[in-house]
Amino acid sequence: MADQLLDVKGLNCPLPILRAKKALKDLPIGSTLQVVATDPGAVKDFEAFCRTTGNQLVESKAEGKIFSFLIKRTA
Amino acid sequence: MAASPLYILLCSGEHEKLQMAAMMASVAAVSERPVEVFVSMNAILAFAKDVDPGARYQGGAFSRLLKERHAPDALTLFQQGKDLGDLKMWACSMALDVQGWDIDRLQDGLFDGALGLTKFLSDSETGQFVTL
Numbered sequence: 166m167a168d169q170l171l172d173v174k175g176l177n178c179p180l181p182i183l184r185a186k187k188a189l190k191d192l193p194i195g196s197t198l199q200v201v202a203t204d205p206g207a208v209k210d211f212e213a214f215c216r217t218t219g220n221q222l223v224e225s226k227a228e229g230k231i232f233s234f235l236i237k238r239t240a
Numbered sequence: 241m242a243a244s245p246l247y248i249l250l251c252s253g254e255h256e257k258l259q260m261a262a263m264m265a266s267v268a269a270v271s272e273r274p275v276e277v278f279v280s281m282n283a284i285l286a287f288a289k290d291v292d293p294g295a296r297y298q299g300g301a302f303s304r305l306l307k308e309r310h311a312p313d314a315l316t317l318f319q320q321g322k323d324l325g326d327l328k329m330w331a332c333s334m335a336l337d338v339q340g341w342d343i344d345r346l347q348d349g350l351f352d353g354a355l356g357l358t359k360f361l362s363d364s365e366t367g368q369f370v371t372l
Binding site: 177178179180182183186187190214215217218219 | 312317321
């Protein structure tokens with residue numbers, strides 16, 4: 166269970182990343198954010214985003230056309 | 241290792257290129273990458289305060305799609321990049337002079353000042369350079 170849920174279904178690049186960045190900024194270090202998206206590009210985008218920002222992509226999964234990412238704020 | 245800075249030379253007033261510049265700048269900035277955008281030529285016209293919002297973006301077929309699909313506004317994306325990351329925007333001093341504008345004629349809160357091309361090119365030697 167994540168500390169916060171961010172629903173960005175229906176939003177296209179770059180809004181899911183921008184919304185996630187804003188949400189992470191407001192969370193304490195060590196907290197987790199679950200992002201739910203429908204943009205197919207989000208899978209690779211969130212991998213790259215976590216790699217470049219130093220945050221941890223704990224889980225990435227797809228259920229049909231819904232993509233879910235669990236991110237732990239570590240930076 | 242810190243990411244290499246991204247320098248965007250934005251000259252075109254076409255909606256599609258303004259949109260791509262705004263997308264690149266905002267995504268790079270929130271990905272912990274320093275970004276500097278130098279706005280000149282026709283591009284600077286889109287940043288004027290007194291432009292009718294409906295006429296701000298002129299473009300081709302994809303511009304129409306962006307408007308129909310309510311894609312995020314380019315100026316809003318630039319602002320979000322500034323709010324959430326290290327994004328600086330510079331107005332070309334030559335373009336301001338040719339237009340007869342002070343920097344106050346441009347949208348509030350977006351620009352860090354006016355700059356000459358020589359300084360921007362000098363600063364960009366250590367980063368990745370993109371022209372739109």
